[in-house]
Amino acid sequence: xxxxxxxxxxxxxxxxxxxxxxxxxxxxxxxxxxLSEVRALERAxxxxxxxxxxxxxxxxxxxKDNFLTFGSPTTAASTFLQGFEAPLQSTAIEKLEAExxxxxxxxxxxxxxxxxxxxxSAYGPTKNAFDETKVAGGSSGxxxxxxxxxIVPFALGTDTGGSIRQPASFNGVVGxxxxxxxxxxxxxxxxxxxxxxxxxxxxxxTDAELVMDIMSGQDGKDMTTxxxxxxxxxxxxxxxxxxxxxxxxxxxxxxxRNNVNQSIASLRSAGHVIEEVSLPILKYVLAMYYIIVPAExxxxxxxxxxxxxxxxxxAQSLSEVYGASRDAGFVAENKRRIMIGSxxxxxxxxxxxxxxxxxxxxxxxxxLDTLFSTxxxxxxxxxxxxxxxxxxNTDDPVKMYLADIMTVPASLxxxxxxxxxxxxxxxxxPVGVQLIGQRQSDxxxxxxxxxxxxxx
Amino acid sequence: xxxITSDDVQHLAQLSSLQLTSGEASSLRDDLQNxxxxxxxxxxLDTTGVEPxxxxxxxxxxxxxxxxxxxxxxxEALLALAPDAEAGQIKVxxxx
Numbered sequence: 415x416x417x418x419x420x421x422x423x424x425x426x427x428x429x430x431x432x433x434x435x436x437x438x439x440x441x442x443x444x445x446x447x448x449l450s451e452v453r454a455l456e457r458a459x460x461x462x463x464x465x466x467x468x469x470x471x472x473x474x475x476x477x478k479d480n481f482l483t484f485g486s487p488t489t490a491a492s493t494f495l496q497g498f499e500a501p502l503q504s505t506a507i508e509k510l511e512a513e514x515x516x517x518x519x520x521x522x523x524x525x526x527x528x529x530x531x532x533x534x535s536a537y538g539p540t541k542n543a544f545d546e547t548k549v550a551g552g553s554s555g556x557x558x559x560x561x562x563x564x565i566v567p568f569a570l571g572t573d574t575g576g577s578i579r580q581p582a583s584f585n586g587v588v589g590x591x592x593x594x595x596x597x598x599x600x601x602x603x604x605x606x607x608x609x610x611x612x613x614x615x616x617x618x619x620t621d622a623e624l625v626m627d628i629m630s631g632q633d634g635k636d637m638t639t640x641x642x643x644x645x646x647x648x649x650x651x652x653x654x655x656x657x658x659x660x661x662x663x664x665x666x667x668x669x670x671r672n673n674v675n676q677s678i679a680s681l682r683s684a685g686h687v688i689e690e691v692s693l694p695i696l697k698y699v700l701a702m703y704y705i706i707v708p709a710e711x712x713x714x715x716x717x718x719x720x721x722x723x724x725x726x727x728x729a730q731s732l733s734e735v736y737g738a739s740r741d742a743g744f745v746a747e748n749k750r751r752i753m754i755g756s757x758x759x760x761x762x763x764x765x766x767x768x769x770x771x772x773x774x775x776x777x778x779x780x781x782l783d784t785l786f787s788t789x790x791x792x793x794x795x796x797x798x799x800x801x802x803x804x805x806x807n808t809d810d811p812v813k814m815y816l817a818d819i820m821t822v823p824a825s826l827x828x829x830x831x832x833x834x835x836x837x838x839x840x841x842x843x844p845v846g847v848q849l850i851g852q853r854q855s856d857x858x859x860x861x862x863x864x865x866x867x868x869x870x
Numbered sequence: 871x872x873x874i875t876s877d878d879v880q881h882l883a884q885l886s887s888l889q890l891t892s893g894e895a896s897s898l899r900d901d902l903q904n905x906x907x908x909x910x911x912x913x914x915l916d917t918t919g920v921e922p923x924x925x926x927x928x929x930x931x932x933x934x935x936x937x938x939x940x941x942x943x944x945x946e947a948l949l950a951l952a953p954d955a956e957a958g959q960i961k962v963x964x965x966x
Contacts, residue, residue, distance in 0.1 A: 502941065595927045600941075637934075640929075698912055698914075698915055701911050702912060704905065705909050716887070721952070723952060724953075726954070730964075732962055732963050732964070734889070737887055738889050749888055749890075749894075752888065754906070754909075756885040756886045757882055760882075767909065767912075770912055770913065770917060772922030773920040773923075775922070777915070810904075811901050811904065
């Protein structure tokens with residue numbers, strides 16, 4: 415199934431040239447913000463000369479534009495960082511480059527990764543790979559579309575509340591969010607530090623697994639990384655799998671439920687034990703998430719002040735420089751989240767919102783831990799709907815947030831989760847099924863996903 | 871339900887170091903009202919006696935050696951990123 419294998423051993427320059435040509439053919443999708451052609455070709459020539467070797471030698475990829483990379487700007491899809499040339503590369507990029515992979519460019523996202531449709535990009539929305547009137551999903555929308563369009567075999571994304579899994583679902587590709595702490599976040603634009611993770615979008619599970627294997631491991635530059643626990647494996651036993659019944663109610667699109675039910679049926683015929691389980695606290699997860707994450711955003715984005723890097727607005731006093739630079743550099747959704755964060759953290763409201771959300775998070779984790787004492791894997795849809803229409807939810811932030819309900823639980827609990835394609839709607843839009851595992855069971859989830867892909 | 875006023879929006883903007891244009895302040899007021907109206911439902915959940923979870927790794931006090939580390943970026947490259955710099959320093963408008 416591996417597509418990466420097709421690139422290995424081929425002429426690296428041709429791999430890169432062909433990927434860049436495809437990127438240019440598909441410009442109308444607005445999935446790519448910049449190409450690093452010069453640097454990519456230099457690296458390709460070194461691979462062809464045998465100076466760079468490794469498990470991904472000569473394989474082109476694209477990184478979401480919130481990874482610091484050499485060769486083209488890193489903007490986080492904001493005007494704040496327009497033209498920002500990174501002085502260093504993120505650890506994830508360095509690890510992939512050490513294995514010979516070649517970054518050919520940067521993918522579009524919601525500005526600062528705030529959003530679920532890529533419509534919050536300061537450079538315009540990315541269009542769905544299957545229907546240009548639909549959203550790509552987000553925030554890693556560009557990364558999902560470049561894989562779905564076969565421009566590159568894999569792309570990097572970040573997932574804070576579903577930003578890898580949901581666009582993977584909307585574009586029919588595999589999307590992996592690892593256990594919190596699996597992959598170093600050094601050199602990646604921070605959003606919400608207690609749930610930010612780095613993962614991969616790929617056309618198949620085998621390639622996603624290889625990329626995760628390369629990127630995972632402890633990094634002295636990110637003190638939240640865990641000692642490397644990730645070892646790829648195959649399934650040698652039937653699993654106990656719980657289907658979260660609250661995720662399969664009438665509120666969920668019928669085509670999504672039908673496709674997920676088909677995946678469940680195949681899991682059953684593969685010999686796994688399937689049971690319905692209940693997670694009543696699911697109805698509160700978005701309220702938790704949209705307190706905790708804006709709180710962390712308001713803190714993390716305080717660094718964008720127009721002083722040390724990025725765009726500085728022209729103003730007289732220092733406080734006016736801050737205010738005007740931040741006004742010009744952030745999109746509306748960035749401002750909403752920063753201000754909600756300021757609200758829930760302000761004195762008088764702290765206990766009612768932030769503290770209450772962190773306590774509720776404990777209850778969510780306890781509920782999930784209880785399920786994982788019986789089940790190996792939990793299954794639910796990746797998103798309650800297929801890709802929605804461009805512009806459909808942009809006037810209603812709360813409606814946009816509701817699309818995250820399936821992906822947020824694993825994020826708040828630091829648990830691994832992935833989305834694998836689960837068929838299409840009658841109108842041809844992809845649907846994804848989500849597998850969630852206990853912390854550090856990433857290899858098991860991928861093993862199950864490989865089996866599902868083989869049986870599909 | 872909590873009512874968010876225009877004054878609240880201005881106060882939050884100030885806390886957030888955000889200068890807002892007047893048209894934006896009004897649409898932000900509506901958005902913040904709706905978002906806060908939504909997240910308020912969390913008060914229904916009984917969390918008596920529950921400890922908060924701030925992080926999920928369980929890692930504590932991860933130390934590194936107390937030595938200079940440039941983290942792969944040199945001083946000149948970092949200064950070059952600043953909108954205004956002079957004599958090895960970042961230049962800012964008058965503070966006081």
